[in-house]
Amino acid sequence: MTDKTTEDRAWGGVAFLLAQVGAYAASAFAERVSEVGLTPPQAGLLRLVAMRPGQAQRAYAAYLRMPPSRFVSMVDALEERGIVERRRAASDRRANELHLTDAGNALMRQLAAVGRAHEDAMCAALDPEERRSLRAWLVRIAADRGLTPGAHPGYRRRPGDDD
Amino acid sequence: MTDKTTEDRAWGGVAFLLAQVGAYAASAFAERVSEVGLTPPQAGLLRLVAMRPGQAQRAYAAYLRMPPSRFVSMVDALEERGIVERRRAASDRRANELHLTDAGNALMRQLAAVGRAHEDAMCAALDPEERRSLRAWLVRIAADRGLTPGAHPGYRRRPGDDD
DNA sequence: TATTGTTATACTCTATAACTATA
């Protein structure tokens, strides 16, 4: 079943390769962040709160396209570990604004290191110039397909909404 | 929360973009093949049986890295619809060899058309030369990371096995 | 009456492992 001289054609087209390599990238990243005690969605939220602190939960949840039920338990876990903090909004006492604690900021730095290592591993087969071009094309495709910067859609999104 | 002039940096690195665009590619493909009444794994199996007919189930399952339990119900569904056929192997009567029926071959042609449409949509933002380069780099990355040609790992694979 | 956050429930998907028939 495994030819040593696998035909190039067997790899399939760009779309299939994107799905395959993308799934691998997600899986490998999950493994790496688990060593810092985080799941990929948690890491995504951390990054988001670090970039734009003090927003209401629903804003983050909407941006990450995550249902509220899932989002709440995620914040619960991070708050129990003292990474993230909920603060009642003064203007609207229903809303919870999210902030990173000092521990959260420290974790963010670890997370950044993990991200760099992952990035380098994924791009190991490419030289710096190829790496830049690849990134530019991926951004172009993502924008063309109407994806949200920094938001991992996962598989839960209904395709066809904009396709 | 949504800047009109989103900073390029907000898209993240190559690894994140691969995961994001890859998830989208998988999701959009799932939507397309569902119009032909198939799930993505079913489409993958169909392609595999078309390429190498007459192998035992366990060979396909192993190649697709799919647990037997999941594989059996998948074949059940395809056989009930008369797309795929199980034949007892003469040499080893425990084994089931898989073959496409005429209907299966016809469906394969539809599937090929669906695949081409999907491929074109995913690459709409790229010119032909960029498209070729992108494919070559993705193949290089996939090979470098030890991925199997034509096999979609999904998220079920234990990362770290070869990372 | 609508909205923010929360909780409860029900459902889908998956792998694990027991089982059968051949070898």
Added chain:
DNA sequence: TATAGTTATAGAGTATAACAATA
């Protein structure tokens, strides 16, 4: 005793939708 295929079961993860507090 080991292996191909099958079936049963239990667990994780998810979304849907009911709920409480505030607007």
